[in-house]
Amino acid sequence: MARELIVALDxxxxxxxxxxxxxxxxxxxxxxxxxxxxxxxxxxxxxxxxTKNPRVAGACEVVHTEVSISMDDKxxxxxxxxxxxxxxxxxxxxxKEGKAQVAVSAGNTGALMAxxxxxxxxxxxxxxxxxxxxxxxxxxxxxxxxxxxxxGPDAEQLVQFAVMGEAYARVLYGMDKPxxxxxxxxxxxxxxxxxxxxxxxILRSDVTGLNFYGFVEGDDIxxxxxxxxxxxxxxGNVALKTAEGTARQIAExxxxxxxxxxxxxxxxxxxxxxxxxxxxxxxxxxxxxGLFLGLNGLVVKSHGGTDAIGFASAIxxxxxxxxxxxxxxxxxxxxxxxxxxxxxxAEVESAETGATVS
Amino acid sequence: MARELIVALDxxxxxxxxxxxxxxxxxxxxxxxxxxxxxxxxxxxxxxxxTKNPRVAGACEVVHTEVSISMDDKxxxxxxxxxxxxxxxxxxxxxKEGKAQVAVSAGNTGALMAxxxxxxxxxxxxxxxxxxxxxxxxxxxxxxxxxxxxxGPDAEQLVQFAVMGEAYARVLYGMDKPxxxxxxxxxxxxxxxxxxxxxxxILRSDVTGLNFYGFVEGDDIxxxxxxxxxxxxxxGNVALKTAEGTARQIAExxxxxxxxxxxxxxxxxxxxxxxxxxxxxxxxxxxxxGLFLGLNGLVVKSHGGTDAIGFASAIxxxxxxxxxxxxxxxxxxxxxxxxxxxxxxAEVESAETGATVS
Numbered sequence: 001m002a003r004e005l006i007v008a009l010d011x012x013x014x015x016x017x018x019x020x021x022x023x024x025x026x027x028x029x030x031x032x033x034x035x036x037x038x039x040x041x042x043x044x045x046x047x048x049x050x051t052k053n054p055r056v057a058g059a060c061e062v063v064h065t066e067v068s069i070s071m072d073d074k075x076x077x078x079x080x081x082x083x084x085x086x087x088x089x090x091x092x093x094x095x096k097e098g099k100a101q102v103a104v105s106a107g108n109t110g111a112l113m114a115x116x117x118x119x120x121x122x123x124x125x126x127x128x129x130x131x132x133x134x135x136x137x138x139x140x141x142x143x144x145x146x147x148x149x150x151x152g153p154d155a156e157q158l159v160q161f162a163v164m165g166e167a168y169a170r171v172l173y174g175m176d177k178p179x180x181x182x183x184x185x186x187x188x189x190x191x192x193x194x195x196x197x198x199x200x201x202i203l204r205s206d207v208t209g210l211n212f213y214g215f216v217e218g219d220d221i222x223x224x225x226x227x228x229x230x231x232x233x234x235x236g237n238v239a240l241k242t243a244e245g246t247a248r249q250i251a252e253x254x255x256x257x258x259x260x261x262x263x264x265x266x267x268x269x270x271x272x273x274x275x276x277x278x279x280x281x282x283x284x285x286x287x288x289x290g291l292f293l294g295l296n297g298l299v300v301k302s303h304g305g306t307d308a309i310g311f312a313s314a315i316x317x318x319x320x321x322x323x324x325x326x327x328x329x330x331x332x333x334x335x336x337x338x339x340x341x342x343x344x345x346a347e348v349e350s351a352e353t354g355a356t357v358s
Numbered sequence: 359m360a361r362e363l364i365v366a367l368d369x370x371x372x373x374x375x376x377x378x379x380x381x382x383x384x385x386x387x388x389x390x391x392x393x394x395x396x397x398x399x400x401x402x403x404x405x406x407x408x409t410k411n412p413r414v415a416g417a418c419e420v421v422h423t424e425v426s427i428s429m430d431d432k433x434x435x436x437x438x439x440x441x442x443x444x445x446x447x448x449x450x451x452x453x454k455e456g457k458a459q460v461a462v463s464a465g466n467t468g469a470l471m472a473x474x475x476x477x478x479x480x481x482x483x484x485x486x487x488x489x490x491x492x493x494x495x496x497x498x499x500x501x502x503x504x505x506x507x508x509x510g511p512d513a514e515q516l517v518q519f520a521v522m523g524e525a526y527a528r529v530l531y532g533m534d535k536p537x538x539x540x541x542x543x544x545x546x547x548x549x550x551x552x553x554x555x556x557x558x559x560i561l562r563s564d565v566t567g568l569n570f571y572g573f574v575e576g577d578d579i580x581x582x583x584x585x586x587x588x589x590x591x592x593x594g595n596v597a598l599k600t601a602e603g604t605a606r607q608i609a610e611x612x613x614x615x616x617x618x619x620x621x622x623x624x625x626x627x628x629x630x631x632x633x634x635x636x637x638x639x640x641x642x643x644x645x646x647x648g649l650f651l652g653l654n655g656l657v658v659k660s661h662g663g664t665d666a667i668g669f670a671s672a673i674x675x676x677x678x679x680x681x682x683x684x685x686x687x688x689x690x691x692x693x694x695x696x697x698x699x700x701x702x703x704a705e706v707e708s709a710e711t712g713a714t715v716s
Contacts, residue, residue: 152551185596218598219600240576243600245579249495249496257631267624268629270624
């Protein structure tokens with residue numbers, strides 16, 4: 001029998017706090033009736049929301065906390081105010097202590113990353129954690145990382161992102177050998193920063209054992225050219241927000257164009273189902289949930305401004321990765337990778353020594 | 359009387375060569391009947407195209423060249439094969455020699471940038487050139503730079519991009535004080551790379567005299583939050599291609615959604631004019647034309663895969679900037695900026711000396 005799956009929720013995170021968190025859990029409960037929730041935060045407020053969402057109430061344990069991290073708290077402020085006391089910290093700590101398998105928070109990214117890193121620590125072979133997003137593509141969906149956890153990673157760190165992202169895609173999509181691409185400004189080997197070129201060199205060798213596609217460009221993300229897109233946190237964050245901005249811009253163009261004439265409005269009436277499909281495709285709520293990778297425990301970050309439907313999507317991601325035991329899988333990958341790298345450099349060394357002797 | 363405006367065209371550049379270049383000039387000729395063209399390339403081929411486009415033929419001078427740069431030539435190869443002999447080089451040299459006010463090429467970006475930099479040289483106060491794109495926004499259009507000329511610029515170079523981009527926006531949009539934003543992963547001062555933070559510090563001081571808005575994020579580009587968006591070439595290139603990819607992805611979603619049902623197809627019939635408007639809004643050809651900034655002469659890069667309509671847009675950009683004497687304006691700006699920076703550091707020095715004395 002499968003072990004019971006418990007998801008820890010930061011009940012006070014996000015722009016709307018318990019109202020959205022509990023309503024999101026209610027939606028998630030319908031999809032995952034077997035999952036139990038630990039909700040951390042203001043007991044009175046959370047219990048009031050639970051009476052409005054009676055179905056999930058039976059699957060919830062509420063743990064009272066006094067401190068809430070605000071959306072504007074800087075990471076250092078958050079740690080000072082909320083370490084060991086806030087709903088955010090307590091949700092993460094529940095994962096550390098094995099009381100839950102994954103934590104979900106809609107709180108601010110900087111504070112959440114700082115707390116998660118301090119509480120859970122990075123995995124032995126990982127230097128810096130990354131945030132992985134799910135990106136809707138023409139072929140389905142891809143994993144894109146890092147979305148902003150790491151500014152200025154080096155080549156080796158990008159390779160670590162690749163290994164972690166690949167494990168995530170494998171677990172999430174049930175793929176045997178997901179393809180991995182490095183985001184660059186051209187497909188030719190000579191293009192790009194030294195860091196990207198260095199990472200490509202490692203990925204092209206056989207030390208990682210990944211299905212490395214090579215360089216991809218910005219438009220390849222939406223095309224779904226590869227299953228995993230690897231980039232630094234600055235570029236990844238700009239790319240994601242640019243794509244979101246473009247989608248909103250086009251939706252606005254379309255709305256304005258439809259409004260312009262009587263015939264267009266009639267057309268809209270007939271094509272309503274098509275527009276609904278399009279709206280669903282473009283709904284940022286369905287792709288909500290950034291996974292923190294590289295820590296000794298699973299934490300999912302939901303958009304702060306999302307509603308219950310969006311928060312439920314973040315819980316979906318959490319349930320998927322927790323059920324698949326992702327942390328253990330990534331640890332194993334990283335060990336194999338570290339061993340291969342060692343063997344490789346030993347080989348190179350002995351070859352060099354040999355050359356000197358002969 | 360205004361001086362005659364002459365545009366030099368690389369007749370052999372792009373995926374389709376003279377066919378698209380000459381047909382593009384024909385379209386541009388209707389909009390700018392006063393402009394004359396010098397077309398460099400294979401005389402036989404170009405003249406054959408001119409007989410098909412008789413209106414522009416009277417406004418063209420054809421200069422025969424033997425060598426054409428291919429779309430795959432690396433910059434070094436291009437220089438070796440085509441320096442002083444290729445259609446690309448000759449078009450740029452025409453600008454240097456004052457025979458034309460601007461050059462337009464649909465040839466490969468790396469080769470064009472290498473040749474333009476070698477032939478025209480960077481302006482005295484500019485360390486590295488940049489490529490500025492025109493980005494359609496909800497408010498109209500913005501200038502975004504750098505789109506890929508410079509990998510890994512420092513803070514000072516980003517500031518130079520800001521000064522150049524602002525001058526471009528002023529000339530292009532006839533604005534008095536265009537707003538300038540620095541692309542970052544958050545609006546807070548603490549976020550981002552050291553380079554971006556350093557550039558912001560300089561832009562916030564009054565040495566540049568720019569209307570500096572502060573940091574903007576990826577989704578602000580499409581919103582049109584600022585008139586000029588400044589970023590490094592890697593990020594800018596990824597952002598542009600990601601936006602193009604997202605636009606194509608949504609167009610594809612929409613097409614598929616419309617095809618799905620009979621009623622949607624009826625709706626499409628009625629809303630045709632709305633869809634046409636949307637298509638025009640999203641047409642990448644209308645925003646074609648990346649301007650090289652920071653050189654002692656004007657060069658416009660057209661997409662290599664564009665058609666005559668797209669190439670005509672690149673000529674539009676060229677005519678606009680040449681008519682406005684942009685190079686001289688940027689030079690003047692940069693001198694003022696350099697002078698202010700000097701005065702500022704002199705002030706700081708004398709203040710420091712004063713402090714030591716007292």
